[in-house]
Amino acid sequence: MIVTNYLIIGSGVAGLTFAIKIAERFPDRKITIITKANEDESNTKYAQGGIAIVTDETEDSYQKHIDDTLICGDGLCDIEVVKMVITEGPKRLKELIAWGAKFDKTDKGNFDLGKEGGHSQNRVIHHKDQTGYEIERAILEQVHQKENITVLNHYFALDLITQNNYCFGAYALHERTKEVIAFQSDFTILATGGIGHLYGHTTNPVIATGDGIAMAFRANATIKDMEFIQFHPTALYDSSAGSKFLISEAVRGFGAYLRTQKGHRFMMDYDERGELASRDIVSQSIDLELKKSGNDCVYLDCTHLDLDAFMKHFPMIYERCKSVGIDIAKDWIPVVPAQHYLCGGVSVDKNGKTSIKNLFACGECSQTGLHGANRLASNSLLEALVYSDKIYEYLIPISIENNPFKGKLLDWNFAKKPEVQPDYLAKMKTELQLLMRQNAGIVRYEAELPKAKKQLLIWKNEIEDISKTHQISVALYELLNMITIGSLIVQHSIDRKDNRGGFMKVNAL
Template sequence: MTNTNYLIIGSGVAGLTFALRIAEQFPNKKVTIVTKANADESNTKYAQGGIAIVTDKNEDSYQKHIEDTLICGDGLCDEAVVKMVVTEGPKRLKELIEWGAKFDKNSDGNLNLGKEGGHSENRVVHHKDQTGHEIERAILMQVYQKENITVLDHHFATDLITAENCCLGAIVLDEKTKQISTYLSDITLLATGGIGHLYGHTTNPVIATGDGIAMAYRAHADIKEMEFIQFHPTAFYEASTGSKFLISEAVRGFGAYLRTKKGHRFMIDYDSREELASRDIVSQSIDLELKKSGDDCVYLDCTHLDLEAFKKHFPMIYNHCLKSGIDISKDWIPVVPAQHYLCGGIVVDTNGKTSVTNLFACGECTQTGLHGANRLASNSLLEALVYSSRIYEYLANPNLKIKIVKKEILESDTAKKTEIDSNYLDVLKAKLQHLMRQNAGIVRYDTDLLNAKEQLLKWKEEIEKIGNTHQISSSYYELLNMITIGTLIVSQSIERQENRGGFVKFKAPSFAKKKS
């Protein structure tokens, strides 16, 4: 049993920036970060585009960014939250730069701002096409310099410990030794990222299995708007399942065209913003085009763009295409929508508090009210930074009194049991991913959702029985969590009766074109 003052589950930008702030404020208190892979492996690392922040008040304004976010969220954003996040953005950017993050600048020495779908102005601060990787690098360097921060990589949090609707910490599995330990904490922060691996075809890394949301759900925290799944329109097309390479939205902002196999620029048929329409519209439009044609993918045409400027701005994308046999100066890039982001999650207030006392949450695993029915491009890192700071400011208040609940903690049973057949877990996971893609994808149908819910509940009962009699592993818990998340997505999709943003549902297979 280990005691710590602050237990942070997850090592993306949300968890790391909170850890850094709270460790600096309270040098005599213990801060423990639990992460199930390497410390630098998170959804943050794979964020290519950048951070949407108003920096040029002459061309841009807070109001424009607010309006773009509200339009993209299709009437379901919390306007007060949107205003708070947008206006706090410049402070958070200044902080990142002070921590050592480097962002691209133009010849005048000013920030080189990109433009992405749904944005009315150039406001995306970036580091080439590897912004998340650069932020993660800079913050981790700072974290490792703090003597009161302990980073436990390859440690998997299996469940939260609660009593009287108060979080006391978490049960943690050391993936190397297979030892199960209890971590008691004054404050627990979930910063566990997204759910992409549930769909198989995703831009997320394989660690994105919705663990934090599933744990919070089992701890009876409020979970909301799980039906709003954002599919990125342009993942590099490959026939196999698994994590997909993202072709950043900034490439379309740079001037690339979307075309069918026959060469038709189809986005002109759907939205007046054409390729720079918001992600929900572009993804749904691609989905319809593929259903009409029977093709496996559409194409991103960059052949008319300045090649040297493209290579400078998108070196990782250029090299990935080249390694895959695509010369962007003469070849079109095959792309297809892939699961990218979850707009709902654990309900939190403006201080990151969940409905469970002493349990906070931050980043993609949360439902803050910022995104509504569809996230505006590059608002995710912004949200994580702002809410991380808000949680810190709340907890750093010297007058804050933290509720203490006593509970007898029983040591976990570590007796050797039969290991779960890994092949069984792999087969069931593949079935789950196929079910979610088919029945809860870009466009959904009531009958499919009802069938999916029935199947998910059967799988949940089946896997819970196995967990009672076999030795648990991180693979087991990931699958349990994915089934839990799938059930939440499907159930809340059934409950929602109107199409909004990224959520499209019909009684029977049909699809109407959008035009605005």
């Protein structure tokens, strides 16, 4: 057993910023971060757009940002949470800058503010089209400077250690030695990111398999709003499965048009905001256009834009398109919607507390009430920064109880058990991803959801039986977690009776 004061599961912006603050405040306390891949591999790293923060109060205001968030959330946001997160944005931005994160400025030295769908003003602070990568770089440097932070790469969290609704830490598989380690902690923070790999077609990295939410669910934590899944309208189209390259919403904010294969600029048919309608509307509109035409993709037209300015703002997008033979000066970019963000998750209060004592959650795996039925673009990094700070502030006055786990630890000894065949797991995962895209995707059909629920239960029972007779592996547990998340999404979709924000359910094909 490894004993620590604070166990953080995940190494994105939410977990790392909490670690930095608590380590500075309590240099004699031990902070342990476990992450299933390399420390820099998280959804944070792939966030292109930026952070929505009010910095220019002559043109913009907190109230405008609050109103935009509430409109996007379609009546399901917690208004007090929205106010709290948005008004704290500038403080959290100052911290990032103090830690060394760099953001684009104009020639006059002001922030070069971008505009994305659903925003009434330019307020998105960015570092070219690699904002998440830049933030991750800066905060990891800070983490490495703290002697009381230990980062353990390639440790896969399996389950939480709980008793009487009290969290004592977690079990994790050391991926190289195949040993299961029990981590006992005074406080445990879930910062495990999203669920994208469940859909296959996603802008998330392959590590996004909903592990934290699935673990919390197995520990009987409250899970909310899993039906509200955001599909990014413009992922670069290719025919393969797996992670997709994101064409940032900021490209449409920059003036790009969405067109059908025949050249029709169709978004004006659906919303007066055109390409700058909120993501749910743009994704649903594209989905309808593709169903009408039978085509595989629609197109993003940048040919009328200033090429030099485009290359300056979006160098990574320009180079990626060029690498696959697309010259944006004369070619349209083929795009399709792909799973991008989960608005639901482990339910937390304004201090990031879950329904289980001493278990906290922040970032995409949490449900705070900020997003409601649909997340406003670039509010997610902001939410992660604010809630990691809220957990930190809440825990400052709370003394370490030194309350060791007195129950019996699970026996994970599986050395003599056979390994699960990788082909079997890969086949089931492919079938699962297809089921989720077809039955629980952008538009869901009333009759298909119960069928999906039944199939998911069959797979869940099958995988649970296999896990008793075979060696535990990352692939096996990721699949179990994805099936668990799929079941939650389907059940919450069945339960919701009205269409809101990113959720659309219809009676028939």
